[in-house]
Amino acid sequence: xxxxxxxxxxxxxxPAPPSRxxxxxxxxxxxxxxxxxxxxxxxxVIGAAVSLxxxxxxxxxxxxxxxxxxxxxxxAMLVGLVGCLVSGVICARLFxxxxxxxxxxxxxxxxxxxxEQLAGETGSIGSVADLPPEVAAEMKELGLxxxxxxxxxxxxxxxxxxxxxxxxx
Amino acid sequence: xxxxxxxxxxxxxxxxxxxxxxxxxGLVSGTDETTTIAPVTLLVVLLGVPPVGVFTFWLAAxxxxxxxxxxxxxxxxxxxxxxxxxxLQQATALRNLGVPHIALRxxxxxxxxxxxxxxxxxxxxALLLAPFGQMITTAAPWIFLGAALLIAYFSxxxxxxxxxxxxxxxxxxxxxxxxxxxxxxxxxxxxxxxxIGPLVADLFxxxxxxxxxxxxRDGPRRFSLAPDVKAxxxxxxxxxxxxxxxxxxxxxxxAAVTSATFVFSPVAMTVIMGEVVGARIKHAxxxxxxxLAVRNGVTESTYIAEALIPLIAFGLPLxxxxxxxxxxxxxxxPRFMVDGPGGQIVNLHTLMTPxxxxxxxxLAVFIAALVAYPFAMNxxxxxxxxxxxxxxxxxxxxxxxxxxMVIGVWEGQLLGLMVIVAMxxxxxxxxxxxxxxxxxxxxxxxxAVLTVPALTKLITG
Numbered sequence: 001x002x003x004x005x006x007x008x009x010x011x012x013x014x015p016a017p018p019s020r021x022x023x024x025x026x027x028x029x030x031x032x033x034x035x036x037x038x039x040x041x042x043x044x045v046i047g048a049a050v051s052l053x054x055x056x057x058x059x060x061x062x063x064x065x066x067x068x069x070x071x072x073x074x075x076a077m078l079v080g081l082v083g084c085l086v087s088g089v090i091c092a093r094l095f096x097x098x099x100x101x102x103x104x105x106x107x108x109x110x111x112x113x114x115x116e117q118l119a120g121e122t123g124s125i126g127s128v129a130d131l132p133p134e135v136a137a138e139m140k141e142l143g144l145x146x147x148x149x150x151x152x153x154x155x156x157x158x159x160x161x162x163x164x165x166x167x168x169x
Numbered sequence: 170x171x172x173x174x175x176x177x178x179x180x181x182x183x184x185x186x187x188x189x190x191x192x193x194x195g196l197v198s199g200t201d202e203t204t205t206i207a208p209v210t211l212l213v214v215l216l217g218v219p220p221v222g223v224f225t226f227w228l229a230a231x232x233x234x235x236x237x238x239x240x241x242x243x244x245x246x247x248x249x250x251x252x253x254x255x256x257l258q259q260a261t262a263l264r265n266l267g268v269p270h271i272a273l274r275x276x277x278x279x280x281x282x283x284x285x286x287x288x289x290x291x292x293x294x295a296l297l298l299a300p301f302g303q304m305i306t307t308a309a310p311w312i313f314l315g316a317a318l319l320i321a322y323f324s325x326x327x328x329x330x331x332x333x334x335x336x337x338x339x340x341x342x343x344x345x346x347x348x349x350x351x352x353x354x355x356x357x358x359x360x361x362x363x364x365i366g367p368l369v370a371d372l373f374x375x376x377x378x379x380x381x382x383x384x385x386r387d388g389p390r391r392f393s394l395a396p397d398v399k400a401x402x403x404x405x406x407x408x409x410x411x412x413x414x415x416x417x418x419x420x421x422x423x424a425a426v427t428s429a430t431f432v433f434s435p436v437a438m439t440v441i442m443g444e445v446v447g448a449r450i451k452h453a454x455x456x457x458x459x460x461l462a463v464r465n466g467v468t469e470s471t472y473i474a475e476a477l478i479p480l481i482a483f484g485l486p487l488x489x490x491x492x493x494x495x496x497x498x499x500x501x502x503p504r505f506m507v508d509g510p511g512g513q514i515v516n517l518h519t520l521m522t523p524x525x526x527x528x529x530x531x532l533a534v535f536i537a538a539l540v541a542y543p544f545a546m547n548x549x550x551x552x553x554x555x556x557x558x559x560x561x562x563x564x565x566x567x568x569x570x571x572x573x574m575v576i577g578v579w580e581g582q583l584l585g586l587m588v589i590v591a592m593x594x595x596x597x598x599x600x601x602x603x604x605x606x607x608x609x610x611x612x613x614x615x616x617a618v619l620t621v622p623a624l625t626k627l628i629t630g
Contacts, residue, residue: 027385027386027387027388027389028375028381028384028385028386029384029386029390030371030372030375030384030562030566031367031368031371031372031562031566032247032562033247033390033562034386034389034390034562035561035562035563035566036563037375039561039563040375040563040566042563043563043564043566043567043570044372044566044567044570046567047566047567047568047569047570047571047574048570048571048574050571051570051571051572051574051575052571052574052575052578054575055574055575055578055579056578070215070503071217073579074212074215074216075216076579077212077215077575077576077579078212078216080571080575080579081208081209081212081572081575083571083575084568084569084571084572084575085568087567087568087571088564088565088567088568088571089564090564090567091561091563091564091567091568092559092560092561092564095561095563095564096561097389097557097558097559097560097561097562098389098390098561098562099389099390099391099392099557099558100388100389100390100391100392101392101554101557101558102391102392110265110266110267111265111266111267113265114262114265114266115266115453117262118262118453118457119453122453125452125453125454126451126452126453126455126456127451127452128452130451130452131452131455132413132414132415132455134413134414135413135415135452135454135455138413139454142268142271144266144268144454147266148452148453148454
């Protein structure tokens with residue numbers, strides 16, 4: 001979420017040399033995710049042609065031996081929907097996703113940023129001493145208990161903290 | 170007895186089919202409920218599946234999709250569905266803390282418990298309302314008008330949505346009059362056009378040089394996929410152990426209360442109940458996890474109530490869910506209809522008894538609990554990695570473009586296709602610019618179909 005919508009401060013510094021190998025000029029966000037516009041155009045054509053083609057062929061075949069027209073068309077629609085899935089599979093094989101998936105363990109800087117955000121919402125993250133024992137046990141298991149306890153302690157001692165937050169994602 | 174056994178076997182088979190199919194679809198982020206569940210359910214209705222099979226299919230599909238759509242929401246930080254949007258803030262905070270799997274588990278365990286509570290309570294509330302059924306049915310055109318105005322006002326667009334209803338309804342009426350000239354009566358095409366509107370609007374926008382600049386992106390989208398930790402032995406986790414006592418109590422309470430609300434949008438109820446509960450928990454971690462469990466639970470209970478109460482009590486789609494993803498349970502011409510000769514209703518309302526709704530409703534939730542719940546709990550990370558690395562967005566768009574083509578041509582040849590595109594473009598742009606959302610648009614459609622004829626009759630005499 002964060003990375004995709006962060007505007008690039010291009011005015012602040014000269015344009016960076018193109019570090020990625022992917023030509024970026026054709027990327028755009030459509031219906032909630034990033035696509036390559038050339039691939040999108042091809043995908044729309046493939047989706048339309050394969051699905052509609054499947055449906056029309058199936059309708060022709062079923063019309064031959066199913067007496068009730070509506071039933072034959074319903075079956076053809078079912079086959080047409082399979083055609084939709086087939087066109088999806090074809091496009092999935094032809095066009096790679098425009099996503100970069102990073103496998104990361106929790107970044108300590110993000111954890112601090114997350115804690116600061118939580119503290120900012122209500123003024124305090126609350127004290128671990130108030131927790132029901134089962135919740136405290138769950139947090140200990142996750143390795144979060146000490147993090148929350150020490151953050152709460154730190155804030156109590158020093159009112160202002162250095163900005164540890166970095167831009168996420 | 171043979172009849173009952175046959176019904177149960179059909180329901181079981183259809184329920185498993187719905188649960189498996191929609192557990193997989195739920196993993197693909199951005200797939201809208203209405204766009205996916207409604208057309209497939211429509212197909213099930215038209216293929217002549219017995220009523221209990223249709224119902225079990227629909228509910229098992231919906232509950233399963235709600236479970237697996239939590240996977241992209243929690244692990245990738247992208248909403249699996251519009252209904253998952255209110256959960257994103259808390260899920261992202263837990264992801265940044267390095268424990269996204271906790272967000273996922275709290276969400277879907279809350280959802281499962283809420284679903285079990287919501288089915289019997291919704292049936293109960295429906296029975297309380299049923300005596301007013303005849304009154305409601307007679308006054309339906311005016312009730313739809315009221316509901317449309319109310320839902321419009323409570324959408325993001327507020328008064329803009331209320332006023333936008335007028336031209337929108339006019340558009341539906343105009344298109345219907347136009348297609349009637351060629352002897353074509355369309356229903357599904359309007360639904361699909363409205364549901365798929367945001368995609369249609371985006372595809373047109375990206376063709377326009379003006380909008381393309383706004384949509385341009387400098388690089389691929391980056392996600393960080395967090396590691397997962399399994400905390401139970403065996404395949405089946407126990408939802409009662411995933412949530413602590415406070416969370417169980419809040420989730421159960423919120424689910425029970427919201428099972429009675431059937432006219433408000435699930436998203437609105439989800440936000441409100443989350444705020445109510447969140448304000449009462451002091452510690453930040455406990456607040457995050459509890460709000461997630463409660464919110465996802467409320468999403469589930471409101472959703473079930475919105476579909477079941479109008480279906481059992483009135484047989485009229487009087488809520489955003491009933492008008493959207495559950496629409497084919499009410500209206501699927503030529504088999505089910507709300508505007509038959511003499512205002513007659515023929516749909517699951519007339520074909521199933523309240524006891525059947527209760528029994529098969531619980532069966533559907535039970536099937537989803539056996540199929541989707543352990544799947545999402547055990548394989549969330551593998552599934553999220555597969556979808557984000559292998560399934561490109563282009564492929565998803567191709568599939569939906571295909572869906573529009575097949576359904577449009579199937580229902581009304583070229584006219585069907587043109588109606589889908591017209592409704593989609595207008596609806597999608599109104600949604601984006603004014604916040605005139607899909608639920609309001611569905612109510613606009615029903616206003617056009619039910620209220621406008623009554624209104625014309627009233628005025629012209």
